[in-house]
Amino acid sequence: METAKLVSVIIPCFNAERWIAEAITSCLSQTYPEIEVIVVDDGSSDRSLEVIKSFSHKITWTATGKNLGGNHARNLGFTLAKGQYIQYLDADDFLKSNKITKQVTHLEQFQGDIIYCDVAYQHHPANGSPYREEAKFPGIAGRTADFLYSLLAYGCLPPMAYLLRREVVLNSSGWDENLRAGQDRDFLLNLAIHQNLKVLYRPGFDCFYRRYGNVTVSTANKPRLVSSFCRVLDKAEGELLQMQRLNYKYLYALYRAYQKMSQDYREDITPELYQALLTRAKQLQAQLRDVVKCRDVDTFKDYLPCGNACVF
Secondary structure, eight states: OOOOOOOEEEEEESSOTTTTHHHHHHHHHHHSSOEEEEEEESOOOOHHHHHHTTTTTTSSEEEOOOOOOOEEEEEEEEHOOOOSSEEEEEETEEEEEEEHHHHHHHHHEEESEEEEEEEEEEOOOSSSSOOOEOOOOOSSSSSOOOOHHHHHHTOOOOOGGGGEEEHHHHHHHOTTTSSSSHHHHHHHHOOOOOOHOOOEEEEEEEEEEEOOOSSSHHHHHHHHHHHHHHHHHHHHHHHHHHHTTTOOHHHHHHHHHHHHHHHHHHGGGGGHHHHHHHHHHHHHHHHHHHHHHHTTTTTOOOOOOOGGGGGG
């Protein structure tokens, strides 16, 4: 009987003393037999490191000493990982006990590179008991026809939803340590643009994303989030151009992303940033019209790769 392949779970932690124990326990309680848990404390000023050390006989842990950012912690965690599969998990989230078993089995059966599942919210209201509900991510959740298109147009699921083969991470540029928001989308875009990946979806709400107060960049600082998304999309567009992969479909996905941000965040960002989103959407719309003219594309359904005349 073939020995189970090792899965490395990488948990960056910054001031998560309230949640980190449950995150670690959810990994140690997995039904999958071969798991190593790597926790990187990123300069926490609360009791997080003390809690992490209480698991020291069961996990691998290290500490950065000062706060260098979650992306640095993830990259550092990967250098310590020995697993053939990589699972990222934020310190305030947790996994269902059979998540990794289900995903490894599916990946092995269908020879995929990345697999993802559905996500459920765990709410912690200030006055009330915790409760769960389905997390809705239009255009992202469920089976998608084109993984890269979905990432460009709509974004991504939280990192814990995905399980990746080690080689996929090894062949990437890692997590961009200059980004403070949108980093998971950027990381996955880098993988999808530069590698020919087989991405699988297995239904099931097998991981839990906590919602409590203004704990995420997306809820605490939406102008910074939108600015980071613009930076991520601009970076992806440049990489697609460089690799001659900026076809009509992905150009439309970029247009859709800027258009959607201008609608979703209009009330939460400065007039200048809102105007910048509209301007970029109009520029992309004009480029789409140029593609239609030079390639005689009549509808958005044709998704034809651009020849040299259609590279912008």
